[in-house]
Amino acid sequence: MIPTSRQFKENAGRALKDTELQKALFRVDKNFTERRARAVKNLPEFESLRDQGVAIKNHVLDHLDHYLEVFAENVERAGGQVHWCSTAEDARRMVLDLCRSVNARSVTKGKTMIGEEISLNPYLAAQGIEPVETDLGEYIIQLADEPPSHIIGPAIHKTKEQVSDLFLEHHRRYGKTKRLTEGEELVGEAREILRPRYLAADVGITGANFLIAETGSSVIVTNEGNGDLTQTLPKMHIVLASLEKIVPTLEDAATLIRLLARSATGQQMSVYTTVSTGPRRPGDPDGPGQYHVVLLDNGRSKLLGSAFRDILRCIRCGACFNHCPVYASVGGHAYGWVYSGPMGSVLTPAIVGIAEAHHLPNASTFCGRCQDVCPMRIPLPSMMRHWREEAFAQDACTWRERMAIRGWAWLARRPRSYRQVARLVASYLAWRGRPTGRIADLAFARGWTATRDLPAPAGRTFLDLWRERGRT
Amino acid sequence: MVSEHIRRHARNLVPDRGNVDADTKVALFSRQIQETHATLEYVATTDDVPGAITRYLSGKNLPAKVVLAPALAKLPWNEQPLLETKVGATRGEDAVAVTGAFAAIAETGTLLLTSGAESPQTLHLLPEHHVVVVRRDQVVGSMEDCWDRLRAQGPLPRTAMFVSGPSSTADIELTHYLGAHGPRRLHVIVVDR
Amino acid sequence: MSAPRVALFVTCLVDLFRPAVGFASVRLLEAAGCSVEVPIGQTCCGQPGYNAGAREDARGVARATIDVLHGFDYVVIPSGSCAGMIRAHYPSLLADDPRYAAKAQELALRTWELTSFLIEVRGFVAPPGPARTVAYHDSCSGLRELGVREQPRRLLKAAGTAIREPENRDACCGFGGAFSVKYDEISGEIARKKCSALAATEAPLVVGGDLGCLLHLAGRFQREGRKISCRHVAEVLAGIDGPAIGEAGS
Numbered sequence: 001m002i003p004t005s006r007q008f009k010e011n012a013g014r015a016l017k018d019t020e021l022q023k024a025l026f027r028v029d030k031n032f033t034e035r036r037a038r039a040v041k042n043l044p045e046f047e048s049l050r051d052q053g054v055a056i057k058n059h060v061l062d063h064l065d066h067y068l069e070v071f072a073e074n075v076e077r078a079g080g081q082v083h084w085c086s087t088a089e090d091a092r093r094m095v096l097d098l099c100r101s102v103n104a105r106s107v108t109k110g111k112t113m114i115g116e117e118i119s120l121n122p123y124l125a126a127q128g129i130e131p132v133e134t135d136l137g138e139y140i141i142q143l144a145d146e147p148p149s150h151i152i153g154p155a156i157h158k159t160k161e162q163v164s165d166l167f168l169e170h171h172r173r174y175g176k177t178k179r180l181t182e183g184e185e186l187v188g189e190a191r192e193i194l195r196p197r198y199l200a201a202d203v204g205i206t207g208a209n210f211l212i213a214e215t216g217s218s219v220i221v222t223n224e225g226n227g228d229l230t231q232t233l234p235k236m237h238i239v240l241a242s243l244e245k246i247v248p249t250l251e252d253a254a255t256l257i258r259l260l261a262r263s264a265t266g267q268q269m270s271v272y273t274t275v276s277t278g279p280r281r282p283g284d285p286d287g288p289g290q291y292h293v294v295l296l297d298n299g300r301s302k303l304l305g306s307a308f309r310d311i312l313r314c315i316r317c318g319a320c321f322n323h324c325p326v327y328a329s330v331g332g333h334a335y336g337w338v339y340s341g342p343m344g345s346v347l348t349p350a351i352v353g354i355a356e357a358h359h360l361p362n363a364s365t366f367c368g369r370c371q372d373v374c375p376m377r378i379p380l381p382s383m384m385r386h387w388r389e390e391a392f393a394q395d396a397c398t399w400r401e402r403m404a405i406r407g408w409a410w411l412a413r414r415p416r417s418y419r420q421v422a423r424l425v426a427s428y429l430a431w432r433g434r435p436t437g438r439i440a441d442l443a444f445a446r447g448w449t450a451t452r453d454l455p456a457p458a459g460r461t462f463l464d465l466w467r468e469r470g471r472t
Numbered sequence: 473m474v475s476e477h478i479r480r481h482a483r484n485l486v487p488d489r490g491n492v493d494a495d496t497k498v499a500l501f502s503r504q505i506q507e508t509h510a511t512l513e514y515v516a517t518t519d520d521v522p523g524a525i526t527r528y529l530s531g532k533n534l535p536a537k538v539v540l541a542p543a544l545a546k547l548p549w550n551e552q553p554l555l556e557t558k559v560g561a562t563r564g565e566d567a568v569a570v571t572g573a574f575a576a577i578a579e580t581g582t583l584l585l586t587s588g589a590e591s592p593q594t595l596h597l598l599p600e601h602h603v604v605v606v607r608r609d610q611v612v613g614s615m616e617d618c619w620d621r622l623r624a625q626g627p628l629p630r631t632a633m634f635v636s637g638p639s640s641t642a643d644i645e646l647t648h649y650l651g652a653h654g655p656r657r658l659h660v661i662v663v664d665r
Numbered sequence: 666m667s668a669p670r671v672a673l674f675v676t677c678l679v680d681l682f683r684p685a686v687g688f689a690s691v692r693l694l695e696a697a698g699c700s701v702e703v704p705i706g707q708t709c710c711g712q713p714g715y716n717a718g719a720r721e722d723a724r725g726v727a728r729a730t731i732d733v734l735h736g737f738d739y740v741v742i743p744s745g746s747c748a749g750m751i752r753a754h755y756p757s758l759l760a761d762d763p764r765y766a767a768k769a770q771e772l773a774l775r776t777w778e779l780t781s782f783l784i785e786v787r788g789f790v791a792p793p794g795p796a797r798t799v800a801y802h803d804s805c806s807g808l809r810e811l812g813v814r815e816q817p818r819r820l821l822k823a824a825g826t827a828i829r830e831p832e833n834r835d836a837c838c839g840f841g842g843a844f845s846v847k848y849d850e851i852s853g854e855i856a857r858k859k860c861s862a863l864a865a866t867e868a869p870l871v872v873g874g875d876l877g878c879l880l881h882l883a884g885r886f887q888r889e890g891r892k893i894s895c896r897h898v899a900e901v902l903a904g905i906d907g908p909a910i911g912e913a914g915s
Contacts, residue, residue, distance in 0.1 A: 052484045156645075223642070232631070272654065275631065330851060369836075409714050409722035418709075451849050463680055
């Protein structure tokens, strides 16, 4: 996906005025936060499980190359193949080659963020292979030709009316001419339209929530069962995953699975949690004849040795998005790339560069709610601050900002000069605030006064008044 | 370090909830899977299953036709002469599938369905109605108990699928609908013996 | 037992915008049996630069602040955000500074946000005040970095104040320091939601422990034409009257 993170402010401005989007975001905020809170309350061991999850992931990161080796051996032992890809381009090429090897004309896809990251769909389409999204949310945005706006619910920014319109427009060619209005009818029509596509597909591509080293397995988690149809019916199953998805054992996966669904949607388990190992066995009446795992690096191994290592613990639950006041105001598209919300603000600059993505770690109040709810205890605000340090060091902020900060720091180390400046500012602002006590428009602070008044100061600083009262 | 961790495959913290006696496990499994919009009934023996199927179909006004997993082929289906049965995988032409399960998890109200010659994976996914026959002694406390049982019978099958309810989606305005792509109805028959 | 020597670190916002909070803090600390001093060399804790990514500049300001606050039994701050900066961030900020690493650790241990100091260290009970109903707003840093939640409420309730909690009370107000200006539209929208929730409590007064949040909320209430006042918890507990934030004659 081509990033548009540079336009975050403009994107955000549009999002704030989009009343339909705002309604959708209100639903997301209310829904997901309440459900997660309930799910956490119902599992007394939740906090301890978080600690264990963190320990498991840290352990894997400490030994990532060994675990990857073991994983690959076990995939092969079960009859599958592993393909190592450094870059997005390598991964796209590999998927294309695999599809061509079975003369694929169409491929079904379960939800995969890596697929978005490497811009797989347009690439396959350009090569004459039709990608068919099967997750209902992904299907909707595929019809709308939009990127996902949330990693769990890619189409939550769409209203039912918008979905009705999309289906009417795109399902005409299947002989559907009635505009459906009930949600159940829409879901039913999607089921009907997609069923033959599942059966016709030559290749099924899924992501992986986890890769299990012990058994060479991939794990997917869905509510719809679309991932399962995608990986069972075609002759080839391709798993697209980034390196850090590895977990050591089935038991470790069980711990992380307990954290994932609860943090994402408040469910104990998603409806379908499937562990896939290799291709069909001799004697199996169904299942794919080939199983391939395309393992993507795309900057992950570089992150291992960096100050951003902890982001590799992310299990893509989306809890941080659901609790973020900035995401709740502007939605996922504003961030301009595959990963939005707080985890996106840390991961995106690592992959597309801080120059392109500098707004993302800056557009945060550091309220810390993301870190509070992250099942992997990722210190998201600290890492965003670290990106700000990189941006500052690399001059990726405006000279005006730089001067302001340097100037303030200079003053703050010189109390007498600081007090003089404070004195001047206090009396100027107090004067500007008369007679109401507040300032509605301040030329050099339009950033403040555009959306709120500025309460005017008293006019004298505390330190001056204190000295005057003879207390020093 | 790595091979040791894998070799031991030690359990991490397992929530206490599933750590109960056998009867409570079954009750806990039943309650929770019904909370996910599955339906559930109890029968005494596997011989009672064909009758339960006939009742299920007529109760939902469905044609008397089912596709069976090979594992259930030996049940007394001939005692239901009006019921048309076939055995094997499906390409989606069947409305109702009846299969067994590998295990059921009390902790979360979850079924473990494995692929294989006796249990074609397509039966678990394509038909609109999926009926699962589970024996009481298949109900375990946790996912970790499932791993122990799976390891005991050899290398993992092609798929080990944990199912907690019928297929659903909330992708349209976060409203919950059943039957997105997998089965719209999940019915569990718990057998005593 | 002699009175502990407390240094009051008023914060740059209080110094500039609302000295009454500083005087209220002194009154409360003295009523709690402390001997209060205001080190004259204090300026700013360094958080603006720190959050802007100017790490070296922030370290310089931190060292200066550590020096200014040297030698007191406690440092007390009427702000969760600034107290959080010193307690939660100074140690890591100066961890690799051979001269200041230990000093930063040591300062962090004796620095307190005002309401937690009054409750946890002094066991203070505020004098009874007029019966009134307020809505309380917790600052995110106070809440999440320092665990300040019950302390201001206990103090207010003991003084006869009834407290109403807005829906989604743990949600951010949208201030976030420089964020309020750099991403002003988003900040304004987050404030709109918070003000709406606070207004829905029907309390005529919003009280909080951080002046940054309060300036931002008061400014938003006023822009929306709502007749809701904002005050710092120190002023309310110390019984300091006078105009509320942003009202004439402050």
